[in-house]
């Protein structure tokens with residue numbers, strides 16, 4: 001089922017003095033249950049793009065269709081749409097969680113969404129405790145001031161606050177920044193379990209190509225305001241010129257496979273996850 005469709009979307013930041021074009025002619029569809037990575041060099045338009053998925057930003061040109069909403073550049077029409085419903089369906093965890101957290105305590109912050117969507121105080125509190133547990137936050141920080149937490153903890157609070165609204169699509173802008181390596185893996189495994197067990201759609205903005213290779217099966221590449229690739233990560237990574245022209249790195253597994261190829265060991269190009277890679281090497285060993 002198609003959940004979101006962007007047609008020829010353009011966006012211009014305009015503060016009254018300066019205009020900055022951030023998106024041009026972007027076409028994108030998102031189907032239920034996908035796990036999609038959005039990548040691209042800094043300033044290429046990723047954060048601007050994902051803020052269109054829940055209408056936090058509304059297109060300067062083109063059309064965003066998300067669930068039952070059709071959002072265009074006509075601000076007057078958009079105001080009549082009741083977009084808070086869309087914000088419940090498409091949960092966006094910001095690139096900088098400190099911009100998302102606003103309450104006096106962690107618990108209140110996470111309770112905000114459920115309270116807004118009709119839960120009682122007690123229900124919201126129960127949901128908040130449940131979400132804290134789910135994202136790996138200890139209960140004793142429930143009464144702490146969110147902005148006094150570590151970067152990794154703040155990110156977890158922001159994720160918990162969004163999950164508390166039970167969105168259909170979870171959009172995560174750089175979700176593993178600020179986490180230690182173990183925390184990064186835990187967080188990604190956790191997101192993946194949401195996709196696999198609850199059929200949530202995942203949209204992950206990341207600079208980390210290992211995250212792309214290991215956890216996602218579709219990759220959208222942004223370059224200078226435009227979408228320049230949309231397909232299987234392995235197909236993108238096998239085209240070295242394309243990777244370089246987008247100022248991107250390769251995942252560690254792909255780098256290793258390339259190094260092994262120069263030594264005469266052939267590794268198929270489709271192999272990009274760590275697990276696939278290890279299994280393939282074991283098979284090679286077994287055959288020797």
Ligand SMILES: Nc1ncnc2c1ncn2[C@@H]1O[C@H](COP(=O)(O)OP(=O)(O)OP(=O)(O)O)[C@@H](O)[C@H]1O
Pocket residue numbers: 013014020021022040041042043044045046047048049095
């Ligand atoms: N609030 C804003 N006002 C004006 N220009 C902005 C604003 N936010 C972003 N831009 C500009 O829009 C363009 C796209 O920015 P965006 O933040 O979407 O990029 P990004 O791909 O998310 O980058 P990063 O990887 O650094 O997070 C850039 O040229 C940026 O300078």
Ligand SMILES: [Mg+2]
Pocket residue numbers: 046047048095173
């Ligand atoms: Mg960004």
